[in-house]
Amino acid sequence: MSSSLLAALALGFGAMSAAALAVALVGGEHAPLERAWRRYAAWVDRETRTLFLPWSPVRCAAGHATAAALLALAGAALGGWPLAMLAAGVATTAGFRFPVRQRRTRRARLEAQLDSTIRSMAQTLRVTANLADAIETVAHQVDPPMAQEMDLCLRQYRLGLPIEEALRQMGERAGSASVLTVSTAIVIARSTGGDLPKILDEVATTLRERIRLDGLVDTKTAEGKAQAWVMGLVPALLGAMLWKLDPDMLRPLLVDPVGWVILGIVGVLEIVGVWGVRRVTTIEV
Numbered sequence: 001m002s003s004s005l006l007a008a009l010a011l012g013f014g015a016m017s018a019a020a021l022a023v024a025l026v027g028g029e030h031a032p033l034e035r036a037w038r039r040y041a042a043w044v045d046r047e048t049r050t051l052f053l054p055w056s057p058v059r060c061a062a063g064h065a066t067a068a069a070l071l072a073l074a075g076a077a078l079g080g081w082p083l084a085m086l087a088a089g090v091a092t093t094a095g096f097r098f099p100v101r102q103r104r105t106r107r108a109r110l111e112a113q114l115d116s117t118i119r120s121m122a123q124t125l126r127v128t129a130n131l132a133d134a135i136e137t138v139a140h141q142v143d144p145p146m147a148q149e150m151d152l153c154l155r156q157y158r159l160g161l162p163i164e165e166a167l168r169q170m171g172e173r174a175g176s177a178s179v180l181t182v183s184t185a186i187v188i189a190r191s192t193g194g195d196l197p198k199i200l201d202e203v204a205t206t207l208r209e210r211i212r213l214d215g216l217v218d219t220k221t222a223e224g225k226a227q228a229w230v231m232g233l234v235p236a237l238l239g240a241m242l243w244k245l246d247p248d249m250l251r252p253l254l255v256d257p258v259g260w261v262i263l264g265i266v267g268v269l270e271i272v273g274v275w276g277v278r279r280v281t282t283i284e285v
Helices: 003-026 032-051 057-079 081-127 131-141 146-158 163-174 177-192 196-245 247-255 257-281
Strands: none
Touching: 032 057, 032 081, 057 081, 057 196, 081 131, 081 146, 081 177, 081 196, 131 146, 131 163, 146 163, 163 177, 177 196, 196 247, 196 257, 247 257
């Protein structure tokens, strides 16, 4: 059998294998890539709905991939492929961490609006005993994100959901212990027949003291949190600088199996160190 025939057979077999692999990955409802995309789309839908963001899964995936590609190109231009891989990994991780940071920011804004929200509801309830009117007043007077939460609560009530259940869902959806405390206090006061405006004033006083204590704790632990970031970033930046200045110095770490083991151990120790510092400096009040 001639070499050209063997080459043709090998090429044909390779093409058939590639086609079969592509069909297995992307073809059909139960293909791995299709299942992965459905999970990603469900994750995007859940996160964006909670954050009231009008983003589609396609838009999120495009932004995620674009950020990773741009950072990888920048890393390749500055320090070669090791920095490019590091930059792509950081961009990919940051994309999945973005909703977490957005929820944290949104939770902080909700808690900052709680005092004015509670006082507004208490004043409205002294005029009218209708809780729905108090919620509507807050939804029209305050800024997002509290206005979004109150508006959704009001729309759920108008669609037939009990006002207590709408408030309970708002407390759980906000992801804030303070918001959940307020919604629970309102529900309990309505079920027991207590003086709701007075209860809201007492809750507002308690929450103001808690916010003051949270600020004090954050101030005391800010230095430790900054040290965690320094601990995590300095080794990677130092390695990128050394690779740029003298690649031969670090090449054994990248081509020798012993070097791979060393890099793996260093990476694990870095992660454990940063996690440990963050764990110590995170205090639940």
